[in-house]
Amino acid sequence: MTGKILRFDDVRGYGFIAPDQGDEDVFMHANDLLEEKYLYQAGRRVEYFLESGDKGPKAGEIRLVRQAAPPTARGPRAGAAVQDVAHDEEADCDILTAPDFQSEVTEALIEADGTLTAAQLQHVRQRLLRLAQEHGWVDPS
Incomplete structure (x- = not known):
């Protein structure tokens, strides 16, 4: 499953994820994070396994989704040499x-x-x- 972190309190060690599928918010706990907890901030995209917790849906094995934003349209800097590159520079x-x-x-x-x-x-x-x-x-x- 994938979704976006709604909020995460790294001191208390828990928060909630809004699933991309539009279902009920999913509880997340620091014990289920696969990376350092300070990296998990509101708005960050995550992937996880959906589990059934005592009080509803719970995320397990939570990891950040690394997304490349679209490159900005910028030309070469003044004075920079322009090279003929055979591969896709945007990639x-x-x-x-x-x-x-x-x-x-x-x-x-x-x-x-x-x-x-x-x-x-x-x-x-x-x-x-x-x-x-x-x-x-x-x-x-």
Whole structure:
């Protein structure tokens, strides 16, 4: 099954998913997440197995759906050399949403230097997000 997270409280560890099929909202719990819980935010798309819980439908084995947004129509930068490329350049381009971009940056920063503090991570992420937005590297929505 697939759907969109309506809300998720990572402190309490639970939330709800609106299924794409339009059925009743599905309960989600942090114990059923396959990735870090801070990545699960309202509006993010997920896939899951539908289970029957004590109080109604429950999601199991919840994972984020990675979606590439359509590339923006942007030409080459001034002074950039234009190359004749034989493959489809749009297929090589992933335009991420701002939350997806920040998640990717966070993972890269933690992997590169595990000694960064949370404040340092947030500062670098915000600056990189502004840079990405200025260049059209992330979806503006």
